[in-house]
Amino acid sequence: MSSQVIEEQDLFLDDDTNFPEQTSFWWPAETTTKPVNDGVIDSLRTQLAGPSTGKAGLANIDKEKVNAIIYEASKGSAYFENERRKDKTVTKRIETMLIEASKVREMDLSMETRIVDGMIREFEESRDLSQTICHVDMDAFYASVEELDAPEWKNKPMAVGSNAMLSTSNYIARTFGVRSAMPGFIALKLCPDLCILPHNFKKYQAASDKVRAVFAKYDPDFSPMSLDEAYLNLTKVSLKERLETNSMTASELVQTIREEIFQSTQLTASAGIGPNKLLAKICSDFQKPNGQFEVSNDREAVQKFMAALPIRKIFGVGRVTERVLDSLGVKMCSDIYAHRALLYKLLSPISFKFMLRSYLGLGSTVVKAETTRKSISVERTFDALSAVGDLILKVEELAVLLAKDLADAGIKGKTIGIKLKLSSFELRVRSKTMPFYISSAEDIARIAGELLFKEMPVSLRLMGIRMSSLQPLVNENGLKKYFSAKIPNKQSIEDEEDMTPYIPEDYPMEAELSEEGDIENKSSLTCPICNRCLQLDNLEFNQHVDGCLSKIEVGLLL
DNA sequence: GGGCTGGTGGCAT
DNA sequence: TTCCAATGCCACCAGCCC
Structure with a gap:
């Protein structure tokens, strides 16, 4: 598997948004920006703030001010206008749904309630509390790896990425509102002293290899989600191994794993433990950084844990879904139950089932090393x-x-x-x-x-x-x-049909080829319309393709 | 009418 | 001045076949 794939995925999977207790938002009085309100609705400003900003851990930051700066920096750009278009689409979708909801609310929903309660009973019967699943997530991974080589960054705001986009930021930078998936130039407006380091994927891969070696010790079938994140099934770790590592409970075992990761890499990890992947993933975010949290394998504990959770914490519920559900009065997971009949009527069966299972804290327990690439x-x-x-x-x-x-x-x-x-x-x-x-x-x-x-x-x-x-x-x-001669090239097709576009025999193709010109500046280019290999410079090639395109329009080609 | 497949758009990490 | 890159999954629709 291409390692780049995993690295790139990591850009968004790094959503460890909790902050150390002592952090607070720094705001110089002279640059205070009043939150703008020029007719743009709050949803758009939230949208512009970027993904994951609604997640826990931002309580210590003045989100209003951060969002205002991001808004000011984005206003008027093509990106901004596109976000506005998208925002309008969602708003329309919500309006349509609210009309439907008002009709549904007037109906007698006792039958729907009974149906959903039946579904809940069915789901309950399938509840599996026999597994111990762990989700481990490295803290600010790329930034922490960089700090290993240059410890001076530990006390300064730093991010990894580029002027166009940041992959992650250290915890100092996060106190300014700088976080992953934020454009670098906007981050610099939030924190002018921010240092943006370029990616060094070799280093991150090397650190990841060490982390994975620890994972493999405890679950050879661990499932990596990216360079810095993985699921482990700890159910099968034997009592003997637990005694050897001086750990008896799942929590102690995970503590041991995290300590081993630190010994091996000098990097800290956070972890979540629960009876399935849904719960483990949510838990790993709870005590970030360098902490762990467990939901015990007990139905009541799971239900209690889920009920108090904002729906945005559910893996798969993003900004749009959050907005849609919010409009229906569903903010917390417990609201899913309270509005179950309404949601049953309004959501697609698949979406509804997903929400209901999430409310119940049900999730997959399958932890597999490899999946086939799609x-x-x-x-x-x-x-x-x-x-x-x-x-x-x-x-x-x-x-x-x-x-x-x-x-x-x-x-x-x-x-x-x-x-x-x-x-x-x-x-x-x-x-x-x-x-x-x-x-x-x-x-x-x-x-x-x-x-x-x-x-x-x-x-x-x-x-x-x-x-x-x-x-x-x-x-x-x-x-x-791919490495062989350019044309023709059909061996992978074997017994299948010829893909070359049909070109009429009398089609006058070669005018450009016969023209005189400086052969030094010409290169061999294949016209995707007529499929001819041409020795032309860029300008001539453009003209040739334009000619072919106009022939398509009059039906001469393809 | 229902199942299957392919194409497009959207959401998510 | 400047808003990434790679991948998976799902909804919805249309067309086709039985």
Whole structure:
């Protein structure tokens, strides 16, 4: 598995938002910004503040002031306008639901209540309290690793990432409201003294390897969620091992694990213990940093724990779901029960079941080391591009990267998807499933190019290509394919149809090729429309593709 | 009409 | 001036088949 995948996931999984007791929000009097209120509703300001800000641990921070600064820094940008559009969509969705809710509230819901109570009884019967699951989460992982090499950062606000986006921040920086998934330039407005260190994934991987070695000792099948986070099933740790580690209870065992992690890495970890993954995950956030929390394997303890929990604490409930449920009066998990008949009527069966199970504190107990990968993708952000030739080059560039990742992973796939982020931040995803498997850069570029051209004209700030419906490569030819000659290249297709777009025989293609020019500045480029390999410079190539596109419009091609 | 598959959008980490 | 990258899951809809 590509290690980069895990590292990148980590950017968002690092949501350890609790703070040391002594922290308080620093606010110089002369720069105090009054919370703005120019007609923008609170939901948008909360939305702009970023993910995870509603989670526990921010009690010591003046959220109003932080949000006001973020709002001021974002106002007027394309990003801001897009957030406003998204906010309106959610608002509309909520309005529609509230109309429905007012109708439902007038109805006699005794039958629905009985149905839900029946579901609860059924769920109760399936409750498994026999397992001891632990979720371990390293504290401010990237930042803490950096502090190992440079201890002076321990007393200064520091974050890891870039001017565009932060992965994580140390606890000093968090007292300023600086946190993961925040753009660096906004973080600097919150904390002008903040130092932003670039990523050093090799270091984080090395530290992670040490942490995982400890995990493996206690559960060889531990399930890593990212570089700094994993689930362990401690049920099977034998009494003998517990005695050897001088620990009898699950809590003592986890204490031992955390101590071993510290011995090995000088890094602190927080942990949660419970009868399933849902509870363990929530608990690991409770005593951050460098702490642990346990919910005992007892139905009443679990119910009591869950009832007092804000719904946002549930893994899978984000800002949007929180807003939607809040509009229905559901803020805490106990509210799910109080409003069970209404929610039963309004939510989809799957969503309702998820909420009800969460209220009951029921979750999966399956801790598995490996899961099969479902998709593999690459994406890049860049300065706005709209010229056809530039976009084609970008497709080819990404296709090469994806083909390499596929080759490294030894897989091929049938479904190609493109992801486009317009300069307006509007997101578009398009995909196409082929009747055969592909893995070469050429095939990927051609299909991705076809998808892209249907969206033209566009001005893009991000492009991504994803391959899904995956299957392992069975022979070496498949692996060699991408590195072999450019065209034609069909060995992975074998008995399947030819993918080359149909081009009429009398189609006049070669005008550009016969032109004179400085061959030094020309490179070999494949037009994704007519699939010809051309020796052209960028300008000529753009003109060629534009010509092909106009031919598509009049139905001459494809 | 119900199940299946594929495509798109959205939400989540 | 500046808002990442990779992946999974689900809802909803349309089209197809039996």
